[in-house]
Amino acid sequence: MQVISCCFTVCHSRMMNFAGKVVLITGASSGIGAETAVHFARLGADLVLAGRNAGALTKVVDACLEQGKRTPLAVTGNLEEDKHVKSLVKSTIERFKKLDVLVNNAGILEMGNIENTSLEQYDRIFDVNVRSVYNLTMQAVPHLTKTKGTIVNVSSICGVRSFPGVLAYCMSKATIEQFTRCVALELAPNQVRVNAVSPGVIVTPIQKRGGLSDTAYVHFLEEAKATHALGRPGEVSEVAEAITFLASEKSSFITGDSLPIDGGRHAMCPRVYAS
Template structure:
């Protein structure tokens, strides 16, 4: 399958985890993929970026568009999670979460829109089930992801007339290296893994490639009537009611 043959894609945070799976999936389907994150990416063309620096999005889009001559797909995947209740979070930490998780995607979209208008391209934002619900101590993360879901709808409404589609995915527990390290640090990793898996009707946690498959679906031209949506990828976790 070569749904992205001749197309150019940007994947932020594409060096690891879900971002890496997305970059690989798009490349496997024919896209020329650029990643953007801190440090170098040995496997993809890339632009080093710290998304806490709000000057970076314009530079990233400009540099990649100049190098590739076009832009067809933007995937906003980079993000951070800081743990604190609202009362204990200082303003700098709050602002950093919003800058990386919401303002940087907004600016990437803003500067990508002229290029996406020419290609009638697609945007996919990687939100979270915590933009719909919330775990404890995740005030800033949950707020920023909810904002990203709202931004997704707004961009779809405003720019559909330009041939641009914008959707989001909201992953649940995915087996990224970070999450696997968290599990392995538990006193009884096997028990914790069973307990986490049992939260999901499918009986397990998710794989980065499963999120990537949905991102590719949403970015593909064949799905041109799908826009403004947030698709939950959580193995049914949020569908199951708690007992009794």
């Protein structure tokens, strides 16, 4: 088994080699973003890691250094601030002279339905999940055009299926789905590819940050066994693998697509039995 595992790692690295490529990842201090950073580091990429939590970001930098010899550029700040977004792109170009891959991963989730939500909640979620993606992509496109680079947006099953209780979040991710398709068509003449991943329930801190208690979160993960065809929630490594694939030359004829990483949840629907 160990021999097979080693062989797979070697073959996998040969399949996707990002040596000489510059990858910018937002929301890189935890969850999917952190794991994606480690995957790209293993594949030889030069990394720019953006996040709000400086301490957590430092730990991700250390994890990346364990996988590769390239020291990532860590940038802390708030993507809701236009000045920070411009500075993030500027710092990337000053350090690495180019940009090949943009991974728009930063996002927040809050519980709320039409009866108890607020415009403040709507604004918070859309500022992070939509406006910052729009803004950063806009700033990055001139540089991605020069390298014929790629963009991978992290959407959600909530962007392609409807769920109660997370109204603004669902709306924000549906917007990212459309944003991905529109920008893919706009940048196709420049040979810049734009795709998304739409994860199902993945074991990350986002639900607890969004308001679930420890007990509710345990129940939420248990429910995932029934709501996902494969009978379990997903792992961050499974999403990271998909992101690196969509950013690589192995997906060179794919653009404008959203890849479900959801254990088949997008294909499911409730069954009602007559009594």
